[in-house]
Amino acid sequence: MYDVIIIGAGVTGCSIAREISKYKVNACVIEKEEDVCCGTSKANSAIMHAGFDAEEGSLMARLNVRGNEMIETLSSDLDIPFIRNGSLVVCTNEEDLPKLQDLYQRGIANGVRDLAVLNREESVRLEPNLSDQVVGSLYAPTAGIICPFTMTFAFAEIASQNGIAFKFNTTVEDIQKSNGCYEVKTNHGILGSKYVVNAAGVYADVFHNMVSSKKMKITARRGEYCLLDKSAGSHVSKTIFALPGKYGKGVLVAPTVHGNLIIGPTAADIEDKEGTNTTKEGLGELLQKAGNTVKDLPLRQTITSFAGLRAHEDHHEFIIREVEDSAGFIDAAGMESPGLTSAPAVGEMVVGIIKNTFQMETKTDYIAVRKGIVHAAELTVEERNELIKMQPEYGNIICRCEMISEGEILDAIHRPLGAKSLDGVKRRVRAGAGRCQAGFCTPKTMEILSRELHIPMEDIVKSGMEANVVIGKNRAVK
């Protein structure tokens, strides 16, 4: 019997797990995929929003600003790559200039610090590659960029080290309430719990609707992205947004914390909650729109494209509350943008809700600090040689595009909640995330996974139970 079951090991679920792991509590996280960070958390803009977009007084506004404040300390405590690079919302039309003022005012009301409305000259001085149509911008120095994978892994690792259980490849099939407790039926049997937290992303409505008569509808809103090579990474230094439209913040152009350039997302509501495919139309639209705000984009440097699904609730607001007609079931739903930014604050809020009705004692031995995977390329020569002397695998480069050593991959595999798949390795250490897109390192990383986890090569997957890379030894084909 658990005190708390969290459904979903995305950034929201893992943030809640980390927050609750500060207390003496018996909790677990249930995840349908084989790893954390497999849904919306892995495919988004990787932005820490400043907080001027959301409507004044909304939960989105409050949690965005709070999350943005919290990330500074969190990123240093948990070793999460984070850069406060600032953002510009650019206006490309004289007539729309008043909308910049509106955004500015909203930002002030939301408590966003240091906002400024800039004219064209001031904007271009900050960002020389803005398009010729740009007539002004809203500058938000508190906006940032982050590694959403590391953010999620860091939360999960801390939660795990502090005793929270993680159950992967576990699908929730039904939730029943009996004797004041929840019975969560999974493909691996029934789990009982006093509280259930619903952090299931695009599936949050499915689980909410299992326990409540007040139905929720979450729509998967697909966003397509292009990622450009590091050679294009300094094309802009700040995150460049277009003025928001009906479907959100529009297409942005931003550097990533790893030095690439990201362009996206589109916005299209779809039926399929697994519809992470890119489309010809989407990619076309993306490239056309990005050119409105930023000029001379080196699109030939595209190394990959991908799509993520935002969990859009009809009212475009986070739903973070105990379900009215189902005490002890707490939704953390509608976590679309700025969901990543807000995740740390959502963790606080959800645990606050649980504490209203459940006495939890604070742990005295809580592990608050995480040492991330060493990125050997960032060390000094002396530090690196010291490391190689202690563990020679750090001297053996496996991914030549990102210059990732075997030592880093071993750490990714063997740390708490370690990588089990090629994508798991990629998201933790970036082996395979570079310009050749894993052409050279795939066989090598497979061999390492196979050797370290004692699983045959045939069973190594890219991501997901069925995603085997090879089908067997040669001549296995009938």
Next chain:
Amino acid sequence: MEKYDIVVIGGGPAGLAAAASAKENGCNSILILERDNELGGILNQCIHNGFGLHTFKEELTGPEYADRYIKEVKELGIEYRLHTMVMDISENKVVTAMNRERGLYTIMAKAVILAMGCRERPRGALNIPGYRPAGIFSAGTAQRLINIDGYMPGKEVVILGSGDIGLIMARRMTLEGAKVKVVAELLPFSGGLKRNIVQCLDDYNIPLKLRHTVVDIDGKERLKGITLAQVGEDGKPIKETEEYISCDTLLLSVGLIPENELSNACGIRMEPVTSGPQVNESLETSISGIFACGNVLHVHDLVDYVSEEAALAGKNAVKYISAMETGETEPDQNEAEPIHLVATEGVRYTVPAVINVNKMEDSLIVRFRVGNVFQDSFISVYFDEERVIHRKKKIMAPGEMEEIKLQRVKLREFENLRTITVKIEKE
């Protein structure tokens, strides 16, 4: 800091031939740095035959061809280090390398020969829409999995792109029992060698669909199928020509990119068309004493030409060092004005792009590729305005490298020669 006369970056066919040639030309202080666990480079996974027809007048497999050079390098007593990644090359030729035993360390070289080879263009570079399941490989990755590791990527295969590795893999996977359903090529002609189309596709009844491309990828975890469509003159898919083909494997053979991250970081001037360094008649880059050869310079069709080119780079590196040491420096003095090669009208590029007539050998082979299929056309070479070479070819295609031979005496006949233009003419 360690010191060597010549450091060769890469122990594949180019690096091996360059090192052997440097040694034969009198250099005794040579070091080859190789990142893999054996010498030979990509040839080790090219277990098919067809290598060496020009060099050895016999048909060898890739490993056999490599082995001849590996043996030579060993017999010549040339030093090499395996498992060693070169991290940086500085303008003043300090090479930073790393391996498990030595950690990160530096080597001072008098000359550096770049021989890092190339990599394959990935799916992302094409922006093919659809899902991102397992089962999509660049052809070379699949080749390595089968030929080195011994594992089959899948059993029902579609190949996009008709580059040589894709063609070779169509045959290889068929021989291993897989069904190769189709090879699709966006262009109206194949990017591979004619002999590979005959021997790898035609002989196995594998259809080659020209002017076709993949427009969608199906399958969330493992590939389930792809949608193929015909493309029009503009290279864009034509509506209602889409055809779904079920498959568990998609191989991409859509081009090779010289791997020049080190060259770029070093500040070497690059040639946009080849994505390789710009070199002169000595295969010397814009930084004196740094030479380039093989697929890092421009993508070759036959390894024989790589070896030949690399041997020239090795020889010139030795010349460069002896010129430095005998005080004939700075080598750029008392030089004639450089002659620029201009590639135009069907010719995509030339290697080299610049010639110093005083430094060229008696004759110089200039290699290039054409941008389209040409039948019964002429390779024409103009010295300034005057046509000096006019050679008829029955067929020329982008998949095959072409060459012309320039004689120094001929260049000398033209006073103040500024430009050599290479083009394809109908008559």
